[in-house]
Amino acid sequence: MAITLINPDGLPQVDVYRQVAVASGSRLVFVAGQVAWDADGVTVGAGDLAAQVEQCYLNVATALAGAGATFDDVVRLTVYVVDWTPDKMTAFLDGIARAATRLGTTPVPPATLIGVAALHAPEHLIEVEATAVTG
Numbered sequence: 001m002a003i004t005l006i007n008p009d010g011l012p013q014v015d016v017y018r019q020v021a022v023a024s025g026s027r028l029v030f031v032a033g034q035v036a037w038d039a040d041g042v043t044v045g046a047g048d049l050a051a052q053v054e055q056c057y058l059n060v061a062t063a064l065a066g067a068g069a070t071f072d073d074v075v076r077l078t079v080y081v082v083d084w085t086p087d088k089m090t091a092f093l094d095g096i097a098r099a100a101t102r103l104g105t106t107p108v109p110p111a112t113l114i115g116v117a118a119l120h121a122p123e124h125l126i127e128v129e130a131t132a133v134t135g
Helices: 049-066 086-103
Strands: 003-006 020-023 027-034 074-082 111-116 126-134
Touching: 020 074, 027 049, 049 074, 049 086, 049 126
Parallel strands: 074 111
Antiparallel strands: 003 020, 027 126, 074 126
16 A cells, blocks of 8 residues: 555544555545535535535545545545534544445545635535545
């Protein structure tokens, strides 16, 4: 594998992601922000953060597959959540767990979660973008 995910000594040991990704591959894959649309452009899980998180992660996986990559190749996720507050963490983690079950993998690359006022469509609660390294 071209990616090694680590939590170095001296940094908090976070369960839901790793602090550092070391990539030794040579092919970069950049996935545009994915929202909770199905293949027909219909929003999945209106008003349900966990359902939208799950769909976003599934969409990222689909985009990666289209480029010959998987979540095992991801070196960074950036997550934008509308009106983020810490009490949304349970729904957020539930959505990731549901996606992990469906994907057969637990995505734990370095990640940044950013609270935003809004996304491009009012029904979208989350957007996830990814960077992967293969080869």
